[in-house]
Amino acid sequence: MTDLAQTALFPALPTSLAQRYEIRRELGQGQASRVFLCWDSYTEREVALKLGRPEVLQGSIDDAAMRKAWLSEVRIVGNIRHPYVSEIYDAGFSDGLAYVVGEYFAGGSVARYCRPTQLKSPGEVLEIIHKCASALEHLRQAGVLHHHIRPENIFEIGSRQAKIADFGAFRWWRGVGEDSVLAYAAPEFLRAGEHGVQSDIYALGVVFYQLLVGKLPFTDRDPAVVRQLILDGARVPLWQLRPELPLSLDELLGRMLAPDPVERYRSWLEVLVAISECSAGPLGLSAVSDRPSDAELYERLRALPLLNRLDSTQIWELIGISQWRNVAAGTRLIHEGDDAKSCYILLGGEARVTREGKLIAFLDAGTLFGELAFAEDPPEKRAATVVAGTAATVGKWSYTHLLRASHGLQSRLLEIYFRLAAQRLRQSDERYLRLYRQQGPTPPKA
Numbered sequence: 001m002t003d004l005a006q007t008a009l010f011p012a013l014p015t016s017l018a019q020r021y022e023i024r025r026e027l028g029q030g031q032a033s034r035v036f037l038c039w040d041s042y043t044e045r046e047v048a049l050k051l052g053r054p055e056v057l058q059g060s061i062d063d064a065a066m067r068k069a070w071l072s073e074v075r076i077v078g079n080i081r082h083p084y085v086s087e088i089y090d091a092g093f094s095d096g097l098a099y100v101v102g103e104y105f106a107g108g109s110v111a112r113y114c115r116p117t118q119l120k121s122p123g124e125v126l127e128i129i130h131k132c133a134s135a136l137e138h139l140r141q142a143g144v145l146h147h148h149i150r151p152e153n154i155f156e157i158g159s160r161q162a163k164i165a166d167f168g169a170f171r172w173w174r175g176v177g178e179d180s181v182l183a184y185a186a187p188e189f190l191r192a193g194e195h196g197v198q199s200d201i202y203a204l205g206v207v208f209y210q211l212l213v214g215k216l217p218f219t220d221r222d223p224a225v226v227r228q229l230i231l232d233g234a235r236v237p238l239w240q241l242r243p244e245l246p247l248s249l250d251e252l253l254g255r256m257l258a259p260d261p262v263e264r265y266r267s268w269l270e271v272l273v274a275i276s277e278c279s280a281g282p283l284g285l286s287a288v289s290d291r292p293s294d295a296e297l298y299e300r301l302r303a304l305p306l307l308n309r310l311d312s313t314q315i316w317e318l319i320g321i322s323q324w325r326n327v328a329a330g331t332r333l334i335h336e337g338d339d340a341k342s343c344y345i346l347l348g349g350e351a352r353v354t355r356e357g358k359l360i361a362f363l364d365a366g367t368l369f370g371e372l373a374f375a376e377d378p379p380e381k382r383a384a385t386v387v388a389g390t391a392a393t394v395g396k397w398s399y400t401h402l403l404r405a406s407h408g409l410q411s412r413l414l415e416i417y418f419r420l421a422a423q424r425l426r427q428s429d430e431r432y433l434r435l436y437r438q439q440g441p442t443p444p445k446a
Contacts, residue, residue: 037104089102131161138312334369354387
């Protein structure tokens with residue numbers, strides 16, 4: 001098909017959009033919108049442009065209050081940077097059409113993994129759902145609920161990595177048939193039109209179920225039957241569809257899909273902790289045995305007093321620039337005389353510090369070490385050896401990766417480095433003072 005013939009298949013963009021965006025192909029369409037892959041001539045990159053259908057928006061988004069609310073929400077999301085939230089580059093109204101321009105994901109959505117023949121491993125699914133929950137909690141703190149969580153709005157960006165997209169789209173669905181979004185509607189919404197954090201938790205639970213077994217938890221040809229199944233919570237347990245899945249997964253899903261909000265998780269923080277515990281349990285859900293899952297790392301780092309100034313975005317960034325591993329007792333972490341290239345954190349277990357074969361210190365879980373060389377130019381050789389005294393979990397990030405990290409993460413980590421340096425200097429002064437008091441002043445010579 002020629003470019004001219006192909007272009008004829010697409011709607012003409014409003015003049016204000018056509019000056020900047022060139023349609024390359026259609027990515028998908030639904031009852032409320034059409035999505036196109038476009039070339040942004042201003043930033044010279046590929047983007048996804050979503051156009052709301054005029055017949056759907058008529059009488060809803062054209063209403064001044066609705067337009068204002070939608071734009072306000074999209075702007076909030078557009079100003080947030082989180083590794084698992086899709087970026088919004090542009091949004092507004094042109095010639096009566098609502099439009100949103102955001103990231104284009106060549107890998108597509110996770111919807112293709114919601115089929116029995118293309119399922120991901122339980123560990124991979126847990127990682128994806130945990131990252132989605134973390135992103136949704138971050139946005140909740142900014143006052144944003146999603147309202148429209150479904151596999152088509154979760155995009156794969158790498159192994160065990162995903163981004164949530166399509167914020168604000170629920171306002172486009174006014175006037176659209178309920179059947180198209182019924183599968184992800186929480187019982188309280190069906191009963192009374194109520195939607196809150198727990199409703200989003202419910203919808204992500206539906207996606208979770210789909211990714212694990214390849215089908216929706218409530219299905220029937222008759223929408224009225226589906227509606228009643230949702231209200232009753234009458235789903236098929238995971239173990240009946242995949243006997244190899246642990247009961248803990250079904251229990252986790254049971255709390256996310258509970259028809260009564262009182263029995264459902266109350267917050268994303270509760271969901272995050274539950275997923276982390278499931279990932280860390282003796283269930284074989286983590287694909288790499290010598291490395292903790294990202295979900296487990298996130299919860300353990302978030303609980304460290306040392307890192308309490310880092311927000312969720314910075315914790316995820318730290319996980320991303322670091323190497324993490326579970327090591328056996330006796331594993332050498334730093335060797336005296338080696339080049340200093342990285343900073344380390346002992347996330348679990350204990351370690352011994354020796355110099356010239358002599359024990360000089362013990363390190364407990366939650367201790368940062370090797371960070372002082374970051375301030376040296378060039379860094380001096382390592383002055384001591386650090387060996388795991390017990391089975392331990394260790395992370396390290398190179399000084400090179402830290403220099404490429406966001407300004408926010410660099411600032412927070414440098415604050416921690418300086419605070420630790422001051423504490424160690426004070427402790428050293430106190431030791432010298434105690435030694436001086438024990439020995440007394442040197443008597444003058446005769």
